[in-house]
Amino acid sequence: MSTEMVKLIYDQNTVLPQDDKFYQRALQFIEEDGISSQVFFLLKQQGRLSQTPSFFQDRLKESYDKGLFQNLLIKNQTDEILKVFEGKGIEVIALKGVYFAERYFGHIGARATSDIDLLIPFKELDQSIESIKSLGFTVEEEMIPGHFHCSFSKKLPGSTMPLVVELHWSIVKHNTSQFNINDLWGQALQVGHSKYIKELSSTHLFYMICLHGWRHNLESMKYFLDIIQLIHTLGKEIDYDDLLKLAASHKTVRRLKRTLSIVYEQFPHLSDVKRLPFEVKTTRWEYRRVNGLKQYVDFFDYQFLSYDTFKHSIIELHYWFWPSKYDLETQIGVEQQGAPLFKMYLSLYKKRITSMVKVFLPH
Structure with missing residues (x-):
């Protein structure tokens, strides 16, 4: 049902259903997938939210408002962290999160987030941890063996859940790839007038989002939405040939092709937006498959x-x-x-x- 709703959002020539039962079922899956904010904002941006039943609008708006409030709190904390990192000369890239929502979905509240993910050079890990702790993120979570990040959290006023900061020094396990994070750092772009705050190039951002989706086997529609939205907003800037060459050197080609094949298989309209340079692989993946x-x-x-x-x-x-x-x-x-x-x-x-x-x- 989430798939049908997302297809309707990205095919603006299609008339939205008038059946209340469709929206009742859609709400269930939308809320389970945590994409209420995206659906609400994209439909509103297109001027089509008013074409849906009032109960559907109200539920989405309620979730959107909660997500917006949380994102504003997280943005404030992220800004503080980046300011400290800039002052200490620590290179840092914000992954996903509130800036991703603002830039690629069109508004800070258009994609709810729950934590702060930062990419830092491994050599700066100790100094980064020290900086995070100086801002009150003192609750350290157990390090996951073989993974590529560590987590710290603190409680925020007005929030029942602690805010978690994850410091990443990579985005793929090294023992099952030849991933080289320096390839991404080498083409990272400076943000504004800052010297140490950077952002991934368009192609590398898309690469990261695809690998993130693969890691979760695209188990939620939120992973699809991130990839689809980037294809729609960055289509011409994403170089699939360069991306595949990079993946080949990192030994992540199968992961990339599997992920994109599933996304394009579920949403065929993407071939009209940006065609893949390889034939879509037929997969056995099914959305919300029952046990069997x-x-x-x-x-x-x-x-x-x-x-x-x-x-x-x-x-x-x-x-x-x-x-x-x-x-x-x-x-x-x-x-x-x-x-x-x-x-x-x-x-x-x-x-x-x-x-x-x-x-x-x-x-």
């Missing part, structure tokens, strides 16, 4: 066949069979956490086998 055999086929394709080299696939397979203690605890459930490691692995395998048996055996 296809779910496992897609999982296998995503989890193990998204890598450019056999070595990287084997590494990912190894991590799936023998996940780190951190990943193990997140997969088995709270009730088993703290048990001996051997028992936690048994719980994981039992959970996986039980899930597969339900698929293959008749009910």
